[in-house]
Amino acid sequence: MSGDGHLLPIASNADVVAVRRQVRALAVDVGLSLVDQTKVVTAASELARNALVYAGGGRASIEIVENGVRKGLRLSFIDEGPGIPDLALALTDGWTTGSGLGLGLGGSRRLVDEFDLISAPGKGTTVTVTKWAR
Amino acid sequence: MTAHADATRRRVHDLLRAEEERILQRWTDLAKTSAEELRDLYRALRLALGDERDDLADVRGLLAELSRERARQGHTPSDTARVVFCLKEAVHEAVASDGSAEALKGFIWFSRLIDDLGLYTFEVYATAREKIILDQAEQLLELSTPVVKLWEGIVAVPLIGTLDSARTQVVMEKLLQTLVETGAEHAVIDITGVPAVDTQVAQHLLKTVVAARLMGAECVISGIRPQIAHTIVTLGIEFGDIITKASLADALAYALSRSGAEISTPRRTRIAVRTEEV
């Protein structure tokens, strides 16, 4: 991780709020528009809460990235929980094993520019998303 | 663990068993407390040390209890840790009178263990404090949730700040309760002050609207700012037939018209401006 990296624990609802705050602050720093700030903050909220609810907790890493032309924000949500057996199903809108709306994963994917979901049963879950400033 | 270390450890354990009454009495004296308070702890510790598995769960459980109980009685956390540390002195006296090299070596190990356990009582105390603070924060939250009466039969709840699930739930419950108490038939949930609406917050909102409907009241959601609207749509959340209004004022006007309230609007002076092309 670069020098801009932030590693935050996700062990409680308060931690989810803290992750959201940190993402908002850095989104402002890299110059994301208000709409894009809100989108990436919301995605962070979804993914952090998934780690908390389905894996009993995990951690979030937040870093500022650059691709030569643009700056962006890359977030990873890492947990060592039960993992997701069927990724396509989990990404399906409305599908939930809990009592949510089933829109967290699919919705987050639409809210960001890059979305990467790695998970297997018993291996935990890592979701990495990137939002670029326009 | 090496056989040698094992032997020194066993020696301490033997002493703890053989000298139980004496050490316990000494510990009680040094700690200026009652033997009743310490006996179970002593036994659990002795059993744990005699056990191959190094299982200190019972000891920690009793320590946690002791720590909480003493905190309730007004002892400081250092006081409680000191009670635990006093056991070192009591055991040291037994070790010294035993005089064997094994016992002395074993005591070093024992002493370190007691240090850990003493610090553990400190941790328990800190955690308990944290919980008290969290509980108080929750109570504050409840107090600071305003449900205001806008008009006869119309209540509103302005949501402000980051909505975590606890807060949203508290607000929503309070709104429903106010509907019952006031018999209001219209409610406005204003989210102008909310920086982000995720699926959980949206779900709370949707559930509240449905619950309010079941109670015969109609909800209007107001203050959905452009960035929130974008995000809600992108997430794929459907608000269905829920009425939404741009501002709290619009929502109030809507609720008023629905409730058939007679409002006398002040007569407005109309100024017609006609521009003429030159």
Ligand SMILES: Nc1ncnc2c1ncn2[C@@H]1O[C@H](COP(=O)(O)OP(=O)(O)O)[C@@H](O)[C@H]1O
């Ligand atoms: N970190 C995770 N670990 C294990 N399972 C997960 C994780 N994140 C999501 N899931 C699974 O994917 C499903 C869909 O998640 P999501 O789209 O966020 O909807 P919801 O949280 O409303 O169920 C969840 O119900 C859960 O079964």
Ligand SMILES: [Mg+2]
């Ligand atoms: Mg979710």
